[in-house]
Amino acid sequence: MKNDEVMTIAKKRGFLWSSFEIYSGVAGFFDYGPLGGTLKNKIMEKWREYYVIGEGFFEIESPTIMPEEALKASGHVDHFNDPMTECKDCLNVFRADHIINEATGKDVEGLPNEELSRILSEEKLSCPNCGGPLTHVWSYNLMFQTIIGSKGKQTGYLRPETAQGIFIPFKRLLRFNRGKLPFGVVQLGKAYRNEISPRQGVIRLREFTQAEVEIFVDPRDKTHPRFHEVAEDTLNLYSAQSQTDEGDSVKYTAQKAVDDGIVSSQILTYQLCLALRFLKDLGIPEEVIRFRQHLCNEMAHYAIDCWDVEIETDRYGWIEIIGIADRTDFDLKSHSKHSKEDLRVFIEYDQPKTVKKLVAKPQMKKFGPLFKADAPKIMEALKEMDASQIKDSFQESGDYPLEIEGKTHILTPYIIDFQEVEETVRGEKIFPHVIEPSYGIDRIIYSVLLHCFHKEGDRTILKLPADIAPVEVNVFPLVNKEELATVAWGIRDELRREGLIAEYDASGTIGRRYARSDEIGVPYAVTVDHQTLEDDTVTIRNRDDSKQVRIPLEDVYMTLGSLIYLKTEFEELY
RNA sequence: GCGGCUGUAGUCUAGUCUGGUUAGGACUUGGGCCUUCCAAGCCUACGACCCGGGUUCAAAUCCCGGCAGCCGCACCA
Structure with a gap:
């Protein structure tokens, strides 16, 4: 359906509306109403089923207010300005x-x-x-600034993304994973950007919800052990090349996308497939989904490859709802530098390597008095460098100029001894690369509403997948008579006890109630009629085709439970 | 952030130009009647002039400012 119609119904029925309305509202802020709140939670819960349960990534939660140093390291203080x-x-x-x-x-x-x-x-x-x-x-500055503490000494910002909250405690996360790569960590939560002029409804919010994953991998191994599970999935790829050539998006199997080098790695491709499966599971049809690769000038300078998952809309064209990027080691390196914490991972070789190495050993008796305060720095530099370079220089010119922090120190054979040593190296320390799928939950909810609302004649049906519907079952008495109402109340209460989200409605005529029920996407309606009083059966009505089947009263919960959560087809009940 | 247009119940709208009775209607919603399956009908009730200031005896109406929405420009790590 069209944006305007969807937003009108969303407001009317309690999914979404702009915040602070009685005070004229503030641009860029939206409330989720009673149905929207539940829908959002269910979508986030499904997201967790994919990433936390399915992929085995652990979820953390970090503060939404962050100190300035952290966002300086991430580049947001300087770059967001x-x-x-x-x-x-x-x-x-x-x-x-x-x-x-x-x-x-x-x-x-x-x-x-x-x-x-x-x-x-x-x-x-x-x-x-x-x-x-x-x-x-x-x-x-696109960040909301605030002051931490009563004296106002420390500047803080509301986080512009949830990702930084994952990078910062990396050492603890790595330890939690017993020092091994790869592993993934997720965070769902609010992020804030003080947009100059947000004018696209829920597409561009000043306070929005993200679900982000940071997968830390060995830079030399970007394969995925379960790639075969998605290898035959079809991806609608709009590569940078196609965009430059003014071409169109092209369908590839995941396997071919990797083989042809359209997507830079197996693990990134796996993530594209996972995102697609998730979106389809939310009821978004495949035809309105495409993956658009960032152009070189569009991509952050540190990224290797980045794909936006885009949804087609009548109002805004193709909009980005998920970004999936290979961010390399940028974030960890930068936090490492600013915090002076070593955020590298030690990776053990299969076989320890033995290397012969020439080491420059300073003669400390002469070295210390000669360089005084600079001596420790010079020693540090000697440890890091290849000593054969110094030896060569001694043979050629008799000395070696060593530059440290703009100061040149002359090393001579008089103060340096050389020693051949044999070292066993068991592994090396590296910064992991980061694969980051980043979901905009609000935009996803918008996409779900936009593409699940359908007009059929003069009625509107929200064809949400049953398991994310904010109301799962409606129970109606056919007509508003006490004998029927009592039974209907009882059914609603039983369903609630069993854990289904069930509502009772007796206002207006049955047709009106079905119509209202369809419009908020309730997948099934139970109707109590006169026959119920005779033989203890009720009808279950299927939202999408308004067909009904009659089942015994005692089977109501089991039947609805399996329709909603086990994805039993309604036709199987005929 | 700039310019243009707009702002009346939950929704759509009449009234604004030309200030003047109790701001009218339709749909929706609540209650009731009727009703044996898809927004029927009847009765009834609730519900609005975006906010602030000014002009005036009197402001939904005129003026100024703010806020919000739409369109265009700019911005969107």
Whole structure:
């Protein structure tokens, strides 16, 4: 169905509406209503079935407020800060660094705003649109800032993604997994971005829910042990090549996508397949799903390969609902550097290697007095480097200039001895690469609603898969007579005791109740009629074709339970 | 963040230009009647001028500001 119709019904029936309505609302914030809340929880629960249960990834939960240092390391403090300038004449707003870069070719990324303002005026740069004068440069930061503690000493931010909460405790997570790769960790939760002008409903929110997975793998082994399970799955791939050639998306089996090198690795392809299976399980038809590869200039500089799972919409075109990226070792390396914690993993070789090595040994009696305070740094550098380089240099020129932090120290044979040593190396320390499937839950809910709502004649049916329906069973008395109502109440209560989400409705006529029930996606309705009083049978009505079967009262729960959770087909009841 | 248009019950809408009775209607919803299976009918009830300020004897109506929505521009690690 169309965006506008879906959003109208979603609001009317209690799935979604914009927040703070009685105070005029605030752009970029949405409430999930009574049905939306349950639908969202069920979708998140299904997601857990896939990733936590199916893949064996553990779930963690980290704070939504993060200290500045952590987000400096991730790059968000610097990168999320866009320098802006405005044309005083035509009032267009531009990225100041982009204007300078285009006009002068200089890379000015990361320069302070004052500096950018100075360059704009020195270079006499003007508005690329109308040639008018530009204002001073100001920052627009997409993160919500706050203050941690009463004295306000520490700057905090609301997290712009849940992923960082997984990278930061990596050492503990690695230890939890007994030091072995690969392993995956997930987090579901809220993330926040202060979007400049969010105007696409639930597609662009300032507070939104993510479900993210970080899979830590050995960079040299990006295969997947269960790849054969998905090898024959069909993926609708819109590769970077196709996009550049203005081509179309092409269907590949997962196997062929790997063999032809369309997707960079087996494990990434496996993740694409898993995402597709999940979306189909939510009732999103395959025809409206495609995988679009990021173009080189679009991809973060550190990523190897990145695919967006996109859904076709009438209103917004193809929208990204999941991003699946190979982020390499960027995040861990960066946190390692900023926190000075070693976030590498020790990987043991199959066979220990014995290596012969030339070691430079400083003669400490001479070394210390000569270099004084610099001595420890020089020793550290000697340990790291290949000593044969120094020996060669001694033979050629008699000395070796060693540069440390901009200072050159002259090493001479007088203070260095060489020693041939044999070392047994059992393995090496490496930064794992990270495969990151990142789901936008709100966008997925939107996609589910958009593609599960169907118009049939003048009625609207929300064809949700039974197990994610926010109301699972409606129980109706055929007409509003006390004898029938009593039985219906009893059935509803029994179903609730058994754990099904069941509602009772006697208002209006039976037809109206079926219509309402269809519109909120209740998969099955139990109707109590006069025959029930005679022979203890009721009818079960199937939402999608409004067909009914009559079953004994005592079988109601078992029948509905297996229809909803064991995916029994309704036709099997005929 | 800029410009244009818009804002009346849950929804759609009349009234706004030209200020003046109790803001009218339809659908929906609640209660009742009727009713033996898909939004029927009858009775009845609830429910609104986006927020703030100004002009005026009087503001849904005119003016200013804010907020929100739509469209265009810009932005979207």
